[in-house]
Amino acid sequence: MNILMIEDNESVCEMMAMxxxxxxxxxxxxxxxxxxYQAYKDNPTIWDIVILDLNLPSMDGMQICRKMREISKETPIIMLTAQDSESDQVIGLEMGADDYVTKPFSPLTLLARMKALHRRAHIVVNESENQDQDQFNIQTDTVKINTVTREAFYHDQEIANLTPKEFDLLVMFAKNPKRVFSREQLLKSIWEDPFFGDERTVDAHIKKLRQKIELVGPQVIHTVWGVGYKFEDSGEA
Incomplete structure (x- = not known):
């Protein structure tokens, strides 16, 4: 794994280097x-994962995350945030981070998150080698998805700028229309098992996914109060 870690605390960097x-x-x-950010911009394809602190000199983590996502939607990004800063965690996810780890953190926890993201990225690559890039291999009444090119369309309009986690969530929902998924089930399937973070990570990602869907059509991801979320688009057929 080739890692880019942007963190101004040298002690933390020295610890993680070991x-x-x-x-x-x-x-x-x-x-x-x-x-x-310049190191990423110069060679965005060489990095398997980015570890990004929120508070940095010259350019903060939110700005960096947003600008990285303008370059690539695929590079896994883990953001380091303060223990008590729920708003920063949500904003970080909305900027395109795939996950967050709160400070102070256990190096083993960070490694577990990194390995889970890297493993999922390789699963996507391996699956794509056996599929036709012009094929929409997931289709519902309104949504069609190509998991090789990682493109999703509502009728003929692209659901644009999906982050890796948002795309994976949409795939899981579209593969299982009308099935209700709890936050715990989504965390186990899309993140990792066991998951060490906050279940509200799911809510933040689904909120952004819904906003992007609503730019091109009616909502297809619905809340089942007290249970979780489901995909339902048969009414638009």
């Missing part, structure tokens, strides 16, 4: 936000 070395990961560290 863990990365033990795992035989390659890691590049930047303590300045603008420099870290």
């Amino acid at each position: 863990f990365f070395e033990k795992e035989q990961f390659s890691a590049t560290f930047h303590h300045d936000g603008a420099q870290g």
Whole structure:
């Protein structure tokens, strides 16, 4: 795994460098936000994962995350946030981060999150090798999805700018229309099992996914109060 870690606390970087070395990961560290972003911008395809602190000199983590997502929707991004800052966590997810870890954090917890994101990215790549890129392999009454090109359309209008987690959620819902998924089930399937974070991560991702769907058509992801979420578009057929 080739890691870009943008974190201004040198002690944290030194600690993680030891863990990365033990795992035989390659890691590049930047303590300045603008420099870290430039390192990503220069070679966006070489990074398997980005670990991004929220509070950085020159350019903060929110700005970096947003600008990285303008370059690529695919690179997994884990944001480091303060323990008591729920708003920062939600905003980070809305900017396109795939996950967050709260400070102070356990290095083993961060490694577990990284491995889960990296594993899921490789599953997508392996599946795509056996599929026709012109094929919509998931179709409902209104939505069609190509999991190779990772494109989704509502009728003929693209549901644009989906982050990796938003796309994976849409795929899971569209594969199982009318089935109700709890937050716990979605976390186990889309994130990792066991999941060490806050279940509200699911709500933040679904909120953004709904907003992007509503730009092109009526809502197809519905809340089942007290239970979870389901996909339902038969009324639009």
